[in-house]
Amino acid sequence: MVKISLSCYVHYDIVLVMEARIEFIASGGVTSAQGFNAGATAAGIKKKDALDLGLLFSEAPCAAAALFTTNRIKAAPVVLSQQRLKSGRAVAVVVNSGCANACTGEQGLRDAAEMAELAAEGVGVSPEEVLVVSTGVIGLPLPMELIRAGIGQVILSGDGGHELARAIMTTDTLPKETAVAVSVDGSEFIIGGVAKGSGMIHPNLATLLCLLTTDATVDIGFLHLALRKAVDVSFNMVSIDGDTSPNDMVLIMANGLAGNEPILQGSNQAGAFQQALDQVCIYLAKRIAGDGEGASKLIEVTVSGAPSIAEARLAARTVVSSPLVKAAIHGGDPNWGRIMAAVGRSGVEVVESKIDLYLGNICVVREGRPVSFSKRELLGVLSDSEVPIGLQLNLGTATATAWGCDLSEEYVTINSQYMT
């Protein structure tokens, strides 16, 4: 678990974009936007008495877009939600943790459909408008009797986002939620979200669940585009362990209750919406990285001077994913050679003699050669709860940032005893 002091986010507190104002909302979450309600219950799916079944519901029908796992083994709730979202509409999401409902065949699909039906009945909508999200152990059937009994216990409220945030946690040690208020050209709207990590996390959507909500009225074409862009700079730049799961899903629902004119691509409002959505997703992505399984440190790798954005992204992701880099940072070991080795194997064209490497503000390599530095100061950087790594390739102008966490003995302990 990483404590992230508020001061690191001070520069996000107020961001001015054109005529827009974007402010983080204190204790914001997935129900901060108007008309969204949520709730959760401890249905008994997880072993301990913890929230594990939840519901998100919008008082008005939503335009909805999502990105799904790239894993070719797709969990039943992913198959079902993917199919239902072809309509571009949804009104509710039923969520469980403790069981992924993956590798469960036809029975799994029937169970996911029944979960949606139960939820639809509870809130009085058509099952076709309900999406399903599951996370947990792969290969076990959903305990439907617990879900049937539990779903009626869920009480929805405008403050229920916090419960939902806890209900989707698996090995997460902290809930991940936030919201921003946006004011642009006389319109005001809110974007909020909730996410979970914290293992099987790797680029290509990371492995995670994320539900985003907004009361803005958003054109569905732009909504898709904005989600893809936001995910590219946030969840797709997070790596915990190189594994990706069959259950990944990032969903956004826009219910239009803010009453603004529909936001269309290319407009001033679209720019503000994109920036706000990026901030929400980056905030959640960093929380996921910092709360990776067994993590004690957040690692932030920024590659600059790359010939292209694609190469900057690849290099940053490779370094932040390297088990050897992660283990060294865990131990506060100033083994910067591993960072050089990782960028060298990333597949990005690098020129060794042009590379500058920084740990925090301390330059340890200039033009590919070690430079002398204060070891005491470097150990200070490495012992911090956030370790920034800066790689200047000096080949171009593109920059990208990726986030991850250190690799600890505890990661192994958690993952060698997940089922037993």
Add this chain to the structure above:
Amino acid sequence: MVKISLSCYVHYDIVLVMEARIEFIASGGVTSAQGFNAGATAAGIKKKDALDLGLLFSEAPCAAAALFTTNRIKAAPVVLSQQRLKSGRAVAVVVNSGCANACTGEQGLRDAAEMAELAAEGVGVSPEEVLVVSTGVIGLPLPMELIRAGIGQVILSGDGGHELARAIMTTDTLPKETAVAVSVDGSEFIIGGVAKGSGMIHPNLATLLCLLTTDATVDIGFLHLALRKAVDVSFNMVSIDGDTSPNDMVLIMANGLAGNEPILQGSNQAGAFQQALDQVCIYLAKRIAGDGEGASKLIEVTVSGAPSIAEARLAARTVVSSPLVKAAIHGGDPNWGRIMAAVGRSGVEVVESKIDLYLGNICVVREGRPVSFSKRELLGVLSDSEVPIGLQLNLGTATATAWGCDLSEEYVTINSQYMT
């Protein structure tokens, strides 16, 4: 450290290929072939009083071929050896552990060249015929005063391969060496080798050093080809941690002292040579996998029924590299869903409903669905020191095997304190 019982290799003890006979030599190594001598000394490069500087020398000039790291950051000894091997000839290799001489700029190149000169002087050959191999920490200069003082202490002998095997170890807990005797069409020759792991190991030559020797006379064109093929089924199918180093090198030297007619591609002798070389490399690769940093188990993943060899290889390598699979096997946790998730994200086209999954001889998934099995028997398989995983994709006829090890708390401990 993994103890590999001899019985697992019984099926390799005698292999009949066409008219050929291939036998593993007891206590064989890199100096088993005629005319190869080696030796090592404790020069003080490693912290403890351990062998860390060695020399391999052939009494007759050799045809030589090598494969080098694909990392774009290349260590000085790699740059030097790669350039010298353009001639296709070599007679000696000087080796050190404890310092990789990587990221050391012009000084590193000068140091590598001096190391070759010192060795050449000692054995009375031209420096151009001497290759250099280094392994250890990246970014530190070679302690040349120790190397200058140590090189004269190395005493070559026909039994010195065992010393050399220990001199190239870093975090390896066991030396890795073997040799086979080949008899084909009236000719007899030996192929031997020595290798080291055991971190920064991943396909694309793994991260390793391997020196192979043979007294066969081999056409240089075929030697290149045979090495590439052998590496493809051995070192390129080993993964410890997904990292690759700037120092990887697999070298083969053929001195012709067996007096056979030159082995040319397509001949009966070439078939026997290839099979023998494959066996030597697979043996060494498995030793590297089983002795991965912190490893307590060797994992062998065989993917069959793939549409192509490339896809079989990719799927096997992805599963054996998955941190979550590795951690589960470390803990003896029967979390087979992670194997399904790993093959699903491998990029190989799989059809979930066709996959059969075996742990040892126990089928846990048939046609994509969990099947009931004896948990007691499965825990028995998982508690063994070798854990075989079999994935039948049922899409084609191609098969490939990859090797790796479990992920333990000790791996993290080793790698979080490598320099400190």
